[in-house]
Amino acid sequence: MVDPLIEQGEAHERRRSLPPREGGGSILPAYAFARLRSRMRGVAFALMLGTMMIPAQVVIVPRFLLFSQLDLVDTFWPLFLPNFFGTALYIFLLRQFFTTIPQELVEAARIDGAGELRILWRIMIPLSKPAIATVTPVRRRLCATNADGGCDVEDRELRMRCCAGDGGRSSGIAHAGGGPKPPRAAAA
Known part of the structure; x- marks a missing residue:
């Protein structure tokens, strides 16, 4: 039989190892806006920044109608789905930080055979700990x-x-x- 205190400690460690609730979902889109090249990247970034100008009170009713049509009212899904991929402010701040990291580091990792996710995990995130700490709401x-x-x-x-x-x-x-x-x- 496993000691309940050990199980509780392991659950606590699992929660601590997960990405932060607000800032963690912003890392992937911020990296995509900063480093991945595409034709519509600038337009998509401008649209994402435009969402910062919409007050939260304006989207409350449409968001409720959307979740009620999806039968997600009275569940926990509406609590974290709206910000699952991050908020515009956090994506913007992280993107700005990712663009300051020298491109030579990314190119060296590509020469060594690293893919985009490995570059993100092994280079960008460790170098971005101060920025991630900034967007992680305390x-x-x-x-x-x-x-x-x-x-x-x-x-x-x-x-x-x-x-x-x-x-x-x-x-x-x-x-x-x-x-x-x-x-x-x-x-x-």
Whole structure:
């Protein structure tokens, strides 16, 4: 019989070895935009960047209708399928980083007989760890709000202060673009 603690530890290691939820799906399309040549690459990249300009609120109803037609409502599939191949911002950031890696490294790997996936796994990803760490969202537990405007704070008292609609200003917690403003100089 296998010890339950060992099974739990092995499951934890499997979860840690999987690609990050948000940033991991962006690696493959970013590499394709950066290194693979095709006639429609520029048009496809421009269309992908154009999706960044569409607010998330605009696609909520069409996305729900799509998932209801596919009978995926009340399942876990709609939670990760929309971002399975990454988000436009993460693809853009990774593509920009991949283009800075010297082409000579890729050519040397091709001479050694490496295919595209081996080049991605053995050269691009190890050199791109800082960029991948940048696009891998670190889950902020203090006054982080999700797309629906809900608060992800676990502590009830802190949740009431952070998510009261004042952006945490009453609790003294500073946010980017929020928090207490410096005093203005008196007009003479």
